[in-house]
Amino acid sequence: MSVTEVEFQVATMKGAPEQAVEGRSQWQLTWRRLRSDKVAGSIASLIPSPSRLNARVMIGLALAAPAIAALVHHPPNVAYPNTGENAVGQPVGPGTNGFWLGTDDTGRDLMVRILYGARISLFVGLVTTAIGTVAGVAVGLTAGFFGGVVDTVLARFTDAVLAFPYVVLALALAVLFGPSLTVIIGVISFFSWAGISRIVRGQTLSLKEKEYIEAARSLGASPVRIMFIDILPNLLAPVLVLATLYIPNAVVFEATLSYLGLGIQPPTASWGNILASAQDFYQVAWWYTVFPALVLLITTLAFNLLGDGIRDAMDPATERLLAARRHRKRRVRRSGEAAGPGPGEPQADGARPAGS
Numbered sequence: 001m002s003v004t005e006v007e008f009q010v011a012t013m014k015g016a017p018e019q020a021v022e023g024r025s026q027w028q029l030t031w032r033r034l035r036s037d038k039v040a041g042s043i044a045s046l047i048p049s050p051s052r053l054n055a056r057v058m059i060g061l062a063l064a065a066p067a068i069a070a071l072v073h074h075p076p077n078v079a080y081p082n083t084g085e086n087a088v089g090q091p092v093g094p095g096t097n098g099f100w101l102g103t104d105d106t107g108r109d110l111m112v113r114i115l116y117g118a119r120i121s122l123f124v125g126l127v128t129t130a131i132g133t134v135a136g137v138a139v140g141l142t143a144g145f146f147g148g149v150v151d152t153v154l155a156r157f158t159d160a161v162l163a164f165p166y167v168v169l170a171l172a173l174a175v176l177f178g179p180s181l182t183v184i185i186g187v188i189s190f191f192s193w194a195g196i197s198r199i200v201r202g203q204t205l206s207l208k209e210k211e212y213i214e215a216a217r218s219l220g221a222s223p224v225r226i227m228f229i230d231i232l233p234n235l236l237a238p239v240l241v242l243a244t245l246y247i248p249n250a251v252v253f254e255a256t257l258s259y260l261g262l263g264i265q266p267p268t269a270s271w272g273n274i275l276a277s278a279q280d281f282y283q284v285a286w287w288y289t290v291f292p293a294l295v296l297l298i299t300t301l302a303f304n305l306l307g308d309g310i311r312d313a314m315d316p317a318t319e320r321l322l323a324a325r326r327h328r329k330r331r332v333r334r335s336g337e338a339a340g341p342g343p344g345e346p347q348a349d350g351a352r353p354a355g356s
Contacts, residue, residue, distance in 0.1 A: 055299070055302040055303055055306055058118060058122070058295075058298070058299050058302065059122060061115055061118060062115060062118035062119045062122050063119075064115075065112070065115035065116050065118070065119055068111075068112065068115060069109075069112045069115075069116075072098065072100070072109065072111075072112065074098075074099070074108075074109035074112050075112070076108065076109070076112045076113050076116045076269050077108065077267045077268075077269075078108065079106040079107040079108050080097075080103070080107045080108070080109075081106075081107050083097040083098070083099075083107075084097070084099060084103040084106075084107025084108065084109070085103065085107045090281070090284050090285060091103040091104055091105060091107070091110075091281065091284075091285040091287075091288055092107075093285070093287060094287050099111070101114070101287060101291050102285065102287040102288065102291075104274070104277060104278070104288060105277055105278075105280075105281055105285075105288070110274075110287065110288065110291060110292075111291075113269040113274060114269070114271070114274065114291060114292055114295055116268075116269040117269040117270045117271045117274055117292070118271070118295065118299070120181070120254070120264055120268070120269070120270045120271075121251045121254055121255060121270065121271050121296075121299070122251070122299075124181070124184055124185060124188065124250060124251070124254040125247045125248070125250040125251040125254070125303075126247065127185060127189075128185055128188040128189045128192055128250045128253075129192060129243050129246045129247050129250055130243075131185075131189040131192070131193075132188075132189050132191075132192025132193040132196060132246065133192075133193070133196055133239060133242075133243045133246075135189070135193035135197075136192070136193035136194065136195070136196025136197040136199075136200060136239075137196065137197075137200050137232075137235065137239060139154055139158065139193065139197040139200075139201075140196065140197035140198065140199065140200025140201040140203075140204060141200055141201075141204055141227055141231065141232065141235070142154065142227075143155055143158075143197070143201045143204075144200065144201040144202070144203070144204025144205045144208065145204050145208055145223065145226075145227050145231065146223075147205075151201070154197075154201075155201065158194045158197050158198055158201075161190070161191065161193075161194040162194045162195070162198075164191075166187060166191050166253075167260070167262075169187060169190070170183070170187045170257055170260075170262045171262065173186070173187060174262045179261065179262050179263055179264075179265050180265075181263075181264060183262075183263075184254055184257055184258075184262075184263045184264070187257070188250050188253050188254065191253075192246055192249075192250065195242070195246075196239065196242050196243070196246070199238055199239075199242060200235055200238075200239065203234075203235055203238060204231060204235070207231050207234055207235075208226075208231065212230065213226060213230055213231070216230050240310060241307060241310050241311045244303065244306055244307035244310050245303075245304065245307035247303045247307075248299065248300035248301075248303040248304050248307075251296070251299060251300060251303075252296070252300055254270070254271075254272065255270070255271045255272035255275070255296060256272060257272065258270040258271070258272025258273045258276070259272035259273065259275055259276045260272075260276075261273075261276070271292050271295065271296050274292045275289065275292050275293060275296075278292065
């Protein structure tokens with residue numbers, strides 16, 4: 001390169017508009033790492049990946065349950081004794097008479113009822129997790145920040161909630177108020193906040209001793225401002241991970257209560273009461289038990305994988321692991337290109353064989 005070309009490039013760079021270097025926030029870095037995750041990225045990112053478990057698919061099917069029921073002309077609570085049952089009154093199998101996943105014990109479309117059950121289960125999981133997260137953060141933040149008597153009282157109350165048998169409380173409330181969706185949401189929310197509260201309390205006890213908190217106090221910041229402006233943003237990462245992992249727990253919790261007859265009551269569809277009705281037909285109608293259980297398994301597994309992916313994405317060490325993985329792939333690619341053709345591949349023109 002001549003001196004004239006160098007001077008021309010320097011002049012071009014000086015005349016170019018200045019571009020500011022934009023830093024990435026913690027959430028931008030987390031989103032980037034999450035999308036690089038082969039398993040969790042397919043669940044959480046906006047890029048569809050049908051070959052892997054995807055929580056968005058189940059949420060979309062649950063929202064589209066009325067449309068699917070209208071498409072197959074099988075309402076969720078309508079029985080079809082002529083086409084939905086065989087000659088001896090047992091459920092028909094998948095693909096029979098237009099029932100894609102077969103029918104239940106009364107001749108209702110099992111696929112439609114599973115989708116309507118997904119609406120109940122996912123609604124309960126999301127709502128109870130939101131309520132438990134807000135309550136757990138509030139209690140844990142208050143206990144950890146103020147300490148003393150407040151911390152002692154709230155910590156002992158949290159321990160009592162964690163030690164209380166949830167089935168006993170569900171039984172008592174079901175007898176007192178009757179089984180209902182409200183009772184399920186109340187019971188699951190009551191037992192969801194305690195675990196989050198304990199984690200938040202421990203993190204708050206550590207964060208309130210940091211130097212920037214002491215600096216805020218010296219500047220005259222109020223306790224409320226320190227709690228919600230200086231401490232709470234640093235708690236969002238572990239709280240988000242816990243909340244994501246609590247969703248499948250709430251879904252299984254709801255299915256358990258409904259299976260025991262303490263939750264959603266028939267004819268309203270729920271995965272729990274569908275499995276409860278199917279337990280007497282597992283020998284003659286395998287699909288009646290397998291399909292609802294499989295959907296429950298896939299849903300809980302998808303949210304658990306998403307929670308694991310979010311936890312890994314919020315770990316700063318993940319960025320170094322991803323960088324090392326990309327560097328290793330580039331090195332393998334370059335070494336493969338430099339190795340040349342294999343033993344059975346033709347050589348380039350002009351190449352002489354070894355030993356000639």
